[in-house]
Amino acid sequence: MTVFHLIDAFGNSLGEHEHTPGAPLPQRYVTVAPPNLDEGEFAVWDGQWVARAEKAGPPAFEPALDLSPLPRWRFKAMLRLTGHEADIQAWLASLNDPDSPNHDPATWALASAILEDSDEYRFDHPLTQTLRQIAGVTPEQLEALWDNAHSL
Incomplete structure (x- = not known):
């Protein structure tokens, strides 16, 4: 006869089970005995x-962040409320x-068109990450x- 140490789905010890050869095996078990434990x-x-x-x-439930696209008004409100506009x-x-060390007409044309004319703003767009760095936000x-902008 073999002694199995039963465990639940999370690995908690449930006690011992003497297994008779030929009988069905328990669902979760190990053959190593648990250590002697202190009270508690x-x-x-x-x-x-x-x-x-x-x-x-089970691990603590952490609700997923809503990183779906923001409509223009929510994006602009986020910039204004955080003081980064x-x-x-x-x-x-x-x-x-032309006198700025950042002078880049092509980037200006693209960035200004996106910021001024987009109906929605995407979290995963490269411009969003550039703006994050400019604002000094992690x-x-x-x-x-x-x-949080989705809750405005």
Whole structure:
């Protein structure tokens, strides 16, 4: 007779099971005995037994961020509410200024057309990432701002 140590879907120890040859195998088991535990500890199988203060469970639910396209008014409101609109406008103007070290008429033509004439703005568009850098915003901060702009 073989002794199996039963575990649940998260690796928590459920106790022992004496297996009779020829009988169906339990759904989840290991053949290594869990360690002796102190009061209040739980044995969790994670490729090996680990003593934990809590039983293992499903990962905490984190709602997905809404990074879908923003309509023009939400995008503009996000820029204004965060105080970055002036920085973006100054950068855009510098692209069209022959005396500026940023002078780049082709980039100005494209960026100004997108910023002024788009009906929606995409999070994954390269211009969005350029604007993020100009505004000094981290990728995580932009994700949060974009997600929150959908709630305006």
